[in-house]
Amino acid sequence: MSRNVEPEVRVLESETERxxxxxxxxxxxxxxxxxxxxxxxxxxxxxxxxxxxxxxxGVLAGTVDAFSGEIALxxxxxxxxxxxxxxxxxxxxxxxxxLTALVHRQLRDARAGxxxxxxxxxxEATIYGRFGFGIAxxxxxxxxxxxxxxxxxxxxxxxxxxxxxxxxxxxxxxxTYARNLPTRPGTLDRWSRWxxxxxxxxxxxxxxxxxxxxxxxxxxxxxxxxxxxxxDPHQWFSSDSPAVLVDDFFAPSPEAHAGLxxxxxxxxxxxxxxxxxxxxxxxxxxxxxxxxxVRVRSVSDxxxxxxxxxxxxxxxxxxxxxxxxxxxxxxxxxxxxxxxxAISSGGVARSGDPADLRxxxxxxxxxxxxxxxxxxxxxxxxxxxRHADAVPTADGLxxxxxxPFAGTSF
Numbered sequence: 001m002s003r004n005v006e007p008e009v010r011v012l013e014s015e016t017e018r019x020x021x022x023x024x025x026x027x028x029x030x031x032x033x034x035x036x037x038x039x040x041x042x043x044x045x046x047x048x049x050x051x052x053x054x055x056x057x058g059v060l061a062g063t064v065d066a067f068s069g070e071i072a073l074x075x076x077x078x079x080x081x082x083x084x085x086x087x088x089x090x091x092x093x094x095x096x097x098x099l100t101a102l103v104h105r106q107l108r109d110a111r112a113g114x115x116x117x118x119x120x121x122x123x124e125a126t127i128y129g130r131f132g133f134g135i136a137x138x139x140x141x142x143x144x145x146x147x148x149x150x151x152x153x154x155x156x157x158x159x160x161x162x163x164x165x166x167x168x169x170x171x172x173x174x175x176t177y178a179r180n181l182p183t184r185p186g187t188l189d190r191w192s193r194w195x196x197x198x199x200x201x202x203x204x205x206x207x208x209x210x211x212x213x214x215x216x217x218x219x220x221x222x223x224x225x226x227x228x229x230x231x232d233p234h235q236w237f238s239s240d241s242p243a244v245l246v247d248d249f250f251a252p253s254p255e256a257h258a259g260l261x262x263x264x265x266x267x268x269x270x271x272x273x274x275x276x277x278x279x280x281x282x283x284x285x286x287x288x289x290x291x292x293x294v295r296v297r298s299v300s301d302x303x304x305x306x307x308x309x310x311x312x313x314x315x316x317x318x319x320x321x322x323x324x325x326x327x328x329x330x331x332x333x334x335x336x337x338x339x340x341x342a343i344s345s346g347g348v349a350r351s352g353d354p355a356d357l358r359x360x361x362x363x364x365x366x367x368x369x370x371x372x373x374x375x376x377x378x379x380x381x382x383x384x385x386r387h388a389d390a391v392p393t394a395d396g397l398x399x400x401x402x403x404p405f406a407g408t409s410f
Contacts, residue, residue, distance in 0.1 A: 007054040007061065007101040015042045018051050021063035021086070028062075028088030029123065035200065044196045051086070052106055054098045061093035064102045066110065067410065069189045071117055074370050074400040075318025076183035082110040082308075083188065084120040085410045103131050104333065111308040111334065116316070117365075118306040119188075121409060128304050132333060134366035136305035137186045137404035139277035141297045142284065143243075144264075146271055148293035151262065155287045158259020159221075161214050169211045170199050173250075176213060176220040182252040184279070185317075185369040186303050186404035194410060207231030212263055214256045222256025224249050224264065229274070243272035250407070254283075261287065277302070279405035303406050305365040310337040313368060315348040321396025328355030328384075329364055337361060343397055356390030359383045370400030 012018050019042060026032045037045055051065035064087045071081035084106065089098045110118055119136075122128050164172055174195050181189060202209055207227055214222035225248040228236050236242055244267065251257035261284065264273050274297075278284070285294040307313045310329050324344040331337040342351035357374065363382050366372040374394040377383045385391060 005056050005096075007056050007096075007098050009052055009054045009101050009105045011049055012051045012053045012063070013048075015040070017053060017060070018042050018046055020060055021051055021053055021065070022046075024060060024063050024090060025086045025088035028090065033204075035204070037200075045193050045200065047191075047193060052102055054089075054102050056093060056096075056098065059090075059093075062089035062098040062102050063087070064106050066106060066118070067191050067193060068115070069191050071119065071406075072181075072183055072185055072187040073313070073317035073368070074185045074398075077316045077318070078189075079116040079312065079316050080114055081188065082106075082115045082118040083191070083194075083410050084118050087120070087123075099127070100131075107131070107306065107308065107333065116307070116309045116312045117368075118308055119406070120304050120306075122301065122304050125301065128306075129362050131306065132331060132361040132365070133304040133306040134362035134364070135301045135303070135372070136366050136369045137301075137303040137371050137406060138280050138299050139302040139405065139407070140275075140280050140282065140299050142275040142278050142282070143295050143297050144273040144275075144284070144288075145293045145295070146265060146267075146273060148290045149265055150289050151265070151287055152289050156254050156258035158255050158257070158262055159215055161212050161259050161263040164211050164213055166202070166209075166211075167199070169213075170195060172213060172220060173211070173223055173225075176215075176223055177250060180221045180250075180252050180256075184252075184402050184405055185371070185400055186406045188406050188408045190408055194408070212260065214251070214259045214263075221253060222251045222260055224251075224260045226264070226273075241271045242269055243274055244270050246273060246275045248407075249275055249278065257283070258287065277407060277409070279403050279407070281403040303369070303404065305368060307337070307361055307365045307368065308334070310334075310361065310364065311341070311348070311350065314341055314343065314364075317368065319343060319345045319347075319397040320399060321345060321393070323393040323396070325390050325394045325397060326351050326353050326356045327364070327394070328358035329361060330358065331361040334361075343394075345397065354386070356387040357383055357385060357394060367394075367398050369404035370398055370402075371404040374398065 054062040067083040070078040209227045213220045229243045
């Protein structure tokens with residue numbers, strides 16, 4: 001194949017092509033298990049009109065898709081959001097412009113459709129900055145040594161917790177999440193196809209899985225999904241340190257957090273509790289007598305955020321602090337985003353004044369949720385500082401008391 005062949009990018013409408021795209025994605029990712037989508041039900045898992053394919057000489061060489069929803073900004077406002085996922089290029093067609101053609105087409109269509117922000121979870125950290133994505137939140141893989149863990153006197157009690165069983169628990173989880181949607185920056189609503197995919201994955205996993213919910217029936221306000229590690233019963237009972245892995249810890253209130261944590265700590269036969277992802281400011285260590293019973297195993301980038309409409313994204317979030325800062329934004333893909341924006345606690349407006357700070361759209365995406373400071377980016381040479389006083393002013397405006405966190409992988 002010639003390197004000069006321009007990929008043809010189009011929406012994949014047929015079930016056959018979208019199944020081919022999913023197989024291509026797993027080939028590109030190498031380490032992912034196969035998924036058997038039920039015949040005739042691909043629309044239950046992939047949103048119609050949002051799966052793209054790139055063809056080179058008639059061969060499907062790459063794919064990307066997305067899901068429609070909303071994302072929370074500092075202050076609680078929610079704006080239109082594209083959850084970008086299933087990005088892959090065949091190993092025979094990499095580094096030939098296929099990925100660029102796919103992502104550019106997808107982002108242009110998303111902006112034209114009125115979406116304000118796109119986010120993704122990056123398999124590689126060096127790819128998506130060139131498309132205007134910046135790291136905007138992190139997640140912490142955390143472990144509790146149950147043998148050392150006891151709650152401090154005065155820790156919140158929490159409410160009633162009960163186990164629920166499949167398949168009926170999925171509707172309870174969906175309703176609980178929708179009814180208690182957090183305002184933490186970066187939080188996503190969980191779309192119907194996300195839940196369908198979670199259920200399909202659970203059905204494909206032969207090991208035991210458990211679900212507990214917090215709150216009275218019909219008024220649940222939190223839940224936890226967990227499973228034993230190792231899953232094999234012979235290894236479990238002979239293990240020197242049996243553990244449970246928490247795949248989903250949804251505790252949007254202090255009461256739900258305390259109640260679900262108390263439940264997990266009381267599980268028999270469990271020495272360690274591993275949380276796949278928690279916000280970096282989770283209060284768990286502060287609830288225990290022994291702070292060191294909680295160990296952060298790793299912190300990983302979570303949300304890669306691409307602002308599609310800079311003016312709307314900046315205007316919809318809340319700012320705290322004093323003063324005004326003017327920020328010049330550079331966006332080669334969307335020239336309509338470029339310009340200078342005057343930002344204060346009173347709001348955002350385009351400005352004809354000189355910019356105090358000048359940054360690429362990826363850097364503005366990183367600071368948007370309040371989890372990255374202008375000071376950090378300026379120290380790294382990622383922001384052009386034209387007035388030194390502008391950095392602390394910008395940080396005071398963009399700062400937010402809770403760390404951004406999505407808690408939803410896709």
